[in-house]
Amino acid sequence: MKGREVLIAIRQAIRFCLDIVLPPIDPFQEDEKKWKDICFxxxxxxxxxxxxxxxxxxxxxxxxxxxxxxxxxxxxxSAMVYDDASRPLVLAFKHGGKTDNLSKFAAQLRRVGRHSLADADYIIPVPLHTQRLIKRRYNQSALLARALAKITTVPFHSNLLHRVRATPSQGGQSAAGRKRNVQGAFSVPENGKAQLKGANIILVDDVMTTGATVEACASILLRSGAKRVDVLCLARVIRKDVQTESI
Ligand SMILES: [Zn+2]
Structure with a gap:
């Protein structure tokens, strides 16, 4: 037996012993448990x-x-309260790249957005600045928006709203700080204004804390010609100490 094969055999033996002492966790069952405790x-x-x-x-x-x-x-x-039960699911999606629950998340957004979705023209995500997009590799709100568009008849559009200023993380900021932080951070490209004119927009975000981000987005969308903006978020911070929450 070559050295590499011996190593593999030892690893397999160790894993076998560990599985007896500590049975492997079924990630599906773990997720199911988490979903049961969520406050919708x-x-x-x-x-x-x-x-x-x-x-x-x-x-x-x-x-x-x-x-x-x-x-x-x-x-x-918002579909669920952002609390101890939903936090692991949301953070695994937001920072961990875990997209297994994306279709469930989209179904939840459709549930809470059924009234506004009925006469919506476009579903658009809260955009990330390019620098953060490169760092994180994906925009979690865009994944949600696209998944929601897939199960509705409303088209997804990712080019109607841009984040033109890289903003520091909102975590740990006061409500006033969050508002200042996003002022002037978003813009509508010139070629998007014709599509926005008179349109009903569904704006999708992952977590709503003070609402400063979606408020800033809604403001520029309306100034650029949108008729109305309805917001759909996966989770919402309900506690009063939102100012110190770091998401
Ligand atoms: Zn209210």
Missing amino acids: LEAPCCAQCGFPFEYDVGEGVQCAACLVHPPRYSTAR
Whole structure:
């Protein structure tokens, strides 16, 4: 037996022993367990930003934050609460490149976006700056948007909104800091304005924290001719300490 074959045999023997002591984890079963604990968002909620209400207070009621500072987008809906249960799934997708759950994520976006999707013209992702795109190799919001477009009749468009300024990570920033951070960060290319004119846009993002990013995107899309912008997010931070959350 050659040295390499001996090494392989030893490795196999060690793995066999480890499997007896520590049975291998089935990643599918692990994911199923995680999905069971997820807090999915649905009505009753704020008619505009989708913040969940404990009780049904009637249709069209807005939360205090939306009444004080009405967002530029028409509605925002998120599929799940960003918490201890959803965090591993979201982070594995966002930073770990794990796309196994993409079709489930898209189905969840379709569930919460069924009303706005009905008369939407384009599904577009919150863009990443080129530098970050190169570093991360993919835009997780674009993957979500494309997967959502695949299971609806609404076309995906990735070239209507650009991130023109590389912004520092939003993690650990205050609400005001996040707002400042994204000001002027997005733009609509000249050749996109004709397509945006009078269009109903579905804007897709992965995690909504203070809403500063989607607000900045909605603002430039509307200024560039879009008729309305509805936001769909995979997960939303609901806790009050969002300012210190690092995502
Ligand atoms: Zn609200």
